[in-house]
Amino acid sequence: MLQIAPDRFHPIPGASQTAPGLLVTHVAGSIREIGREAWNACFPGQVEDFDCLLAIEEAGIAGFTWRYVTVLADDRVVAAMPAFLCPYPLDTTLEAGLLKRGVHRIRQIFPSFLTLRLACLGSPCTETGVAGFHPDVPEYLHETLFSKLLDGFERQATVEGCSLLGLKDIAGPTALEFTAPLSKRGYAAIDGMPTAWLDIDFDTIDAYMSRLSGGTRKDMRRKLKSFGGVRVEIRTDFGDLLPRVMELYRNTRERSQWQFEELTPAYFSGILDHMKGRTFCCLYFVGTRLLAANLLVHDEGTLIDKFFCMDGEEGRPYNLYFLSWFTNLRYCLDHGLHRYQSGQAYYENKVRLGSKLTSNSMFFRHRNPVLQAVLRLASPLLSADETSGQHQ
Known part of the structure; x- marks a missing residue:
């Protein structure tokens, strides 16, 4: 076990020895x-590891600068956390309504209104x-x-002139x-917005369905008939379909209430390229x-749904969100994965x-x-509603 004297600090940014x-x-x-x-040694069991963060870094996401904070002992990385810098509109998590529309109108005249330079631990x-x-x-x-x-x-x-400091989406036990x-x-x-997950502690889809309510089982059986008119392909690259995937992404993003980062084609292709064997x-x-595309990453035990994007007008009649849910559960069963993590938002369907x-x-x-005191008072308006979000 590594021995560290907790009182021996030497705060010199950038020192290598x-x-x-x-x-x-x-x-x-x-x-x-x-x-x-060195990075992955500090994150055992994390699906979103070095390769995932490298793909994000190289994706060219507008407005974001990436930083990686580490603590070294005897030249060995013993603690680490990613960080990012960006301009942050304080109304990002406001629900659509009169207040958000008012901020938008003011911002048309004063573009930087309620926008602060943010330094944040975590990753968007x-x-x-x-x-x-x-x-x-x-x-x-x-x-x-x-x-x-x-x-x-x-x-x-x-050093980088950030007036607002933050930590993003720190899970309950860590917080x-x-x-x-x-x-x-x-x-x-x-x-923040909670993370939805499902333990794969069943052997078959029928066993899983038996746990759902009678009404939900009936509804899912009806929706799953759409598989008869839908062709599903599992791929490890987008190929010449990437422009269409980006159309679907933009269509989905426009329907979403929460808009922070805007992903790029290099993000979608980069995840697949950098995480080969662990993504599809x-x-x-x-x-x-x-009509729909679903990007997923995994390790030996957990499947994470990174992004589901769909043509809202043409895709919804085919119940594609629900088809993707069962496709992902089947993948977990076929590959011995024990957890399906479906991410943030759209909680009503996920809990159901x-x-x-x-x-x-x-x-x-x-x-x-x-300003910190003002932000504290306004924080109930700025926090994310745990059950909100447009349903797919």
Whole structure:
């Protein structure tokens, strides 16, 4: 087990050499600077690992700059967390309505209205924000190392002129573990959108269906008849269909209430390229026309639904969202996976289909204490509604 003296700190951003037992924070501009082996060692069991983050980094997502905060002991990475910088409109999570429309009208005249420069730990494109620790680090040192990660992150945010600091989608158990150091630094918490997941603890689709309510079983059997008119292809690349997939993505994004990052063709193709053997796409055709696409990633135990996009007008009559759900469950059964993680939003259908929800929290702190107090008061309006979202 790695031995670290918790009081031996040396906050020099970017330092590459350390004395024995000395903790040093470092912020990298590319995950390639850290390396796959060093990064993944701190995230055992994480599906969205080095290769996933590299694909996100190289996707060319407009408005985002990527950072990777690490803590080193004896030149070994012992803690790590991704981060990003971007302009952040405070109305991003406001529900559609009079207030959001008013902000939009003002922004037509003053484009930067209610937009702050944000530095945030986590990633806009992963399921949750995860702080990673090397397995040799004893658990009682996790809080110490997390505080060191915050040190490096906050210094970098100052250098890069970010007035608003945040942590995105920290899962419930982790949020509880690190509430103390975050509270000491003045971070406030608001509810994020929970993550939906389903344990694959059944052997057949029929066994799964038997657990659903009578009304849901009847509805699903009716919807699954649509398989007769739909052709499903599982592929490991989009090929010449990528432009059509992007059409479907934009169509889906326009229907969504929550719009933060805008994904690129390089994101969709990059996930498939960088995570070979651990990712695939399901394509749903009616005749020769592609009406829906589903990007998924996995490891030996968990399947994560990264993005389902669909032609809203032509696809809905074929119940493609529900066909994708059962296609993904069959994939889990066929490949021995024990969990299907269907992500955020559209909770009514997911809970109806047996999913459970894990809460996520977001934390924020403005450098100006007056503005921080204002944001605290406004935070109930800015938090994401856990049950909202347009149904597919």
